[in-house]
Amino acid sequence: MNFDKELDARGLNCPLPILRAKKALAEVTSGQVLKILSTDPGSVKDFAAFAKQTGNELLSTAEAGGEFTFFMKKK
Template identity: 80%
Template sequence: MNFDKELDAKGLNCPLPILRCKKSLADMTTGQVLKIVATDPGAIKDFEAFAKQTGNELLSSAQAGAEFTFFMKKK
């Protein structure tokens, strides 16, 4: 998937991946896509909830071993 910016949130635990995501999205324009890589097992539920609360679109989430990859489109 194409993306405009990447956020490395590996090794960070809740709520830091969400806070860093929020900060990164603030610097982006509408329609741009942020790729987030995290290792926190709670990140899946956290990013789903974050998308619902903020209106940003969670395009996809995937797990490869202990890493989770998310693509979020800025509203």
């Protein structure tokens, strides 16, 4: 999937991946896509809730070897 900015939040625990994503989303324009890498298992639920609360679109969630990849589109 194409993306405009990448955030490496691996090794960080809740709430840091969300806080860093919020900051990264502020740096992109509407319609751009942020790719987020995380190792926190709780981030799956966190990013789903974050997308719902902020109106940003969670395009996909994937897990491979304990690493989670999210693609979020800024509203």
